[in-house]
Amino acid sequence: MEEQNGTENPNGEETHCHRRELQEGETLYSVFHHLLSAIFFPDVQGERAPLLHRIKASVADNAPLLREASGNTGRNVLLWTRRGSPFRALLVISVGTITLLTLTGLLVFMLFFLAATINAIIISLLVSLAAAGGFLAFFFTCVTFIYIGALSVAVFVISCATISAIVASLIATGWIGFFFALWLATKKSLGLAKHSLTMTGSVLSAYSSARRSRRHRQVKKVSD
Structure with a gap:
């Protein structure tokens, strides 16, 4: 609208x-x-x-x-x-956890990248101001390369940590789903076994009642 x-x-x-x-x-x-x-x-x-x-x-x-x-x-x-079923809730929780971990890793990287960029700008300004002094220019250039290396290491560490957390959450979700499916299967099996025992008991009870009734009729005929 x-x-x-x-x-x-x-x-x-x-x-x-x-x-x-x-x-x-x-x-x-x-x-x-x-x-x-x-x-x-x-x-x-x-x-x-x-x-x-x-x-x-x-x-x-x-x-x-x-x-x-x-x-x-x-x-x-x-x-x-x-x-949906409980598996749908497990799927939503796992996807939400993975998304949260990914966004957290991206946020940490962006904050580190912002800090490194500001430091690089300040160092570049100091290099331009100290262009007359060769030693200072060389020193600030080395510091710039150090910041670039630190940024590369931070990217690697943050990426590894984020990927490891995502893989760990996937493995944990898989095990939780496996045990939950096993529990549901056990519960269904116990319910089916209980239902089978109930039906078997009903059939045996009906058969026993019919047999007693037939025997009672036979005894009555013999007595007559």
Whole structure:
């Protein structure tokens, strides 16, 4: 659902600003779809706008809708999980854990990358200021290479830690699923065995009753 607001620029020309509202039941997928479509596949009017303007307009229209869309997506996933078996809940938990670990690793890397970039900019500024002194320039260049090496090591360590955590969560989820399936199979087997024993007991009881009744009739005929 879109609202079209008319505004007037200083030259007296009227410009139209489109602001999209969140539709009922709209999820994160639809919001991101609108976000990317407005940037890469604009309409006829948006094709004449530069890429930076399309990105800014698309983010301004769709970013405020992310909170409500996240709530709708969470409710849909919760309802979908409740309607299914316990294996579906295990799947949702495992996927959510893997996504959380991936985003955590990405966030740690971005923070480290931001700190390293700021330090590299400061060092580059100091190198440019100390260009007259060869020793200082050599020293700051070595420090720059040290930061690059530290950034490479951090990328390797963070990637290994994230991948290890994801693999560990997958293995733990697999074992939990295996034991849960084993427990469900045991429970079903016990229920089936109990039902079979109950049916067998009923059949034997009915057979015994019929046999006693037949014997009682035979004894009665003999006595007559």
